Amino acid sequence: MNSIPTTMSTGETCSTGSLKGITGSKGYTTMKTPSLNKGLGFTNPEREALGLKGLLPPAILTLEDQVELTMQEFRRKCSALDKYVFLQSLQDVNSTLYYAVLSRHTYECMPFVYTPVVGEACQKFSQIYRHTPQGLYLSIEDRGKLRSILDNWPVEDVRAIVFTDGERILGLGDQGIDGMGIPVGKLALYTACAGVDPSHCLPVTLDVGTNNQAKLDDPFYIGLKRKRMSGADYDAFVAEFIEAAVDKYGESVMLQFEDFGNSNAFRLLHHWQEKVCCFNDDIQGTAAVALAGILGSTALTGTDVGDHRFLFLGAGEAGAGIAELIAYAIHVETGKSVEECRKQIFMLDSKGLVCKSRLHELQHHKLNFAHEAEHVPDLLSAVKTLKPTALIGVSTLPKSFNRAVIEEMSTNNKRPVIFALSNPTSKAECTPEEAYRWSNGAAVFASGSPFEPVLFEGKTYVPGQGNNAYIFPGVGLAAVACGATRITDLDMYIAAKALAETVPKDRLDAACVYPHLRDIREVSLKVAVAVAANKYATGQVSVMPEPADLEGHIRSVMYEPSY
Incomplete structure (x- = not known):
């Protein structure tokens, strides 16, 4: 399956400057909507009902067939970055197939969705940027308007937000707006590793400028070309975003701080962790997975x-x-x-x-x-x-x-x-x-x-x-499943302990202190059950009453890609 170029929506100006006058074909629109598109997976009755006849060749492929074909092409890609771009392009075209690929082949694909390849992807994000929105870019030039800008995101029921200001991307330093690869990758793992419904996830980058001179000098850099904002104005901008998110999506929306610089990360976490449902994955998620080891x-x-x-x-x-x-x-x-x-x-x-x-x-x-x-x-x-x-x-x-x-x-x-x-x-x-x-x-x-x-x-x-994928997806799944209103150090300790208890004997015999990533969805479920049980025990939930079968409830809300 080849990467598909950016598509043109109804009434959009074409490359010659004239309007193409695409007039609302239901089938065409369906195929250009990543969450609705099935490609050759549409059945004959669906093709009739949706006006897809003639837009597709006659063959019908199951989702599993499409996964297999996609993996064959994925494996033919020569470079790690090519594999990253291929997967991101697939997400832009057929999101169900994308998540099916990640869910069925998590161990093979994870390095090309997140570490280590996401580091190179962030360094080159402006060069590989595609025009299909994968999240929200909120600029300091939008101060005072963030709540209304959230309304531009097409999904109302958002339950998990990963957001960064791009200052400390992995061990690579300040990447500015190009750090968007991190929230996108983290939320893909929420779905692949823990079954969090991707429609409930929102990646966000707060563009407060960058102190990376190479980015500022790059004519193709897609962010603000100014030095980083700091001090009271910076804090007010972050606060405006967090308060807008809670106002829009409710007190149980989970907010994950990601790759903030040392000068801000601890301070922001300490300020907000008793006020909203939030955690910092670099501080707390890393801590929990290390403690589990x-x-x-x-x-x-x-x-x-x-x-x-x-x-x-x-x-x-x-x-x-x-x-x-x-x-x-x-x-x-x-x-x-x-x-x-x-x-x-x-x-x-x-x-x-x-x-x-x-x-x-x-x-x-x-x-x-x-x-x-x-x-x-x-x-x-x-x-x-x-x-x-x-x-x-x-x-x-x-x-x-x-x-x-x-x-x-x-x-x-x-x-x-x-x-x-x-x-x-x-x-x-x-x-x-x-x-x-x-x-x-x-x-x-x-x-x-x-x-x-x-x-x-x-x-x-x-x-x-x-x-960290052993921890943050399970914590996120727990928060979504029980409507958590806070995430605490006790939750992180409980998550670490639950993870440690999933390591099988054959892994320990090979001197390995973590379970196999092939088992990540079941591991995430165990982590989620332990954390959710603590949330109910401490009363920090909004989904009531507590389910009699907590594991069954959490398993029932886990997203499974299917047509």
Whole structure:
């Protein structure tokens, strides 16, 4: 199935400047509407009723036939970006087929919908932009009008919004409006991984300018060509959007912050999390999936989360988010205060160990992990001094987990936990092969991006991918199914625990602490059931009464692509 070029709607000016006068063929309009189009999947009675005769060749293909043909063409694409563009073009033409492809072939397609390829797609988004709307672009030039602009979106029943300002896209920095690839990709995974109805999903980019000079100098950049707005005006713009969304879609609309810069991410989350149904996936989703890996590793290391000593390389929003949720988990499981639990967690930033002697220079999100400890300047010194049991990389510094570091971790621990979580693949702190080889096969390894299995000394090791897709789709499904009005740290802990409990024995035998992505829909269901149960227990729901069969209720609302 070839990518189909942008189509012309009724009365649109053609390339010659004259009006084509397309006069409302019901069949033609149906085929040009992605949510209605079935291509060769229309039956003969449908072709008669919809005025499709003559617009299609006579053959009829089932949805499964179309999925197979689509995958054949997908596999013929030469580059990763070509595969990304092909899938996005398919979404623009036949959304049912697009989601059927993603749902049936999630494991194969996910890298080309989200990480790692979405990083390149965002870098080149202005060049590959197509004219079919995939979401809303809200510009600071639209201040004061955001509520009315939401009315331009054709679907009234929106329940899940992923929105970004494009400032911190993966490990690639400020991509401005080109960061729209992230909300689009995340919401595609909501549907593919958890069955959230795509018609209920809305991607949004807040265009507040960009400080990426290459974007500003690019004549084809599709966003505002101005430096980023900041300060009170920025906060007011974000607030206008959030308040407009809640006014339009109701208090249970779920708002997912995505790829906001460190200077804004924590502050915005803390300001809004008690006011609306929201979470920040980079802070909380990443934290939950990392915590799930730690909880799952107990089966291999024999060490409970409360008995670990953690060292983080990287102290940005991802690192601080993981650290805070780990401290919260230790608190829940041991009864110790969160403040006491934080003392088991250490962090390194670009200036070395975060500690009390540096309080005067630390950003606010690092202060809770500034302990009474001797300052050391580098990772190896910190590993030798602190003797951590778990090393977590969220630094975007490739190869920073070098041989000396991993050998030192292995000297101190029978089964060292090594999580190299930075995305995309090029930013990983080490590869699984390096972790296994330098630890003599002892490492319990996980990464942020996918890696192939590793054969080491006759044993096959399967590196777990700490992919947020294990968490955020299930949390979103729970929020949609029960009409959640808030999302809390307890929800994220419960989601992590539910995920850890889905890891089968054969994966653990291969030293993998995450389930297979092929099982992601059932995993998401288990996560959703656990989170929704907590929402009902805490009264933070709008769908009442609580279903007698909660799992059955959630399964019943899961979208399944079909004609």
